[in-house]
Amino acid sequence: MTENGPPDCPRCGTEPLPVLYGLPGPEMFEAAERGEISLGGCEVYDDAPRWRCRGCGGEFGRLGDPR
Numbered sequence: 001m002t003e004n005g006p007p008d009c010p011r012c013g014t015e016p017l018p019v020l021y022g023l024p025g026p027e028m029f030e031a032a033e034r035g036e037i038s039l040g041g042c043e044v045y046d047d048a049p050r051w052r053c054r055g056c057g058g059e060f061g062r063l064g065d066p067r
């Protein structure tokens with residue numbers, strides 16, 4: 001869904017889910033239930049994690065970074 005694809009988790013190497021921020025609508029909840037995204041909540045800040053690992057649950061990357 002992203003241009004470059006997600007980077008692998010630095011801890012376990014599993015492909016992470018993108019963390020989406022903002023008020024989630026029904027489509028975002030459905031995508032989260034399907035395991036396609038992770039909901040990050042309404043609060044957005046530069047240090048907020050960009051990715052959440054579906055293997056170990058670790059969060060990494062920064063929203064403020066390009067990827």
Ligand SMILES: [Zn+2]
Nearest residue numbers: 009012053056
């Ligand atoms: Zn991991």
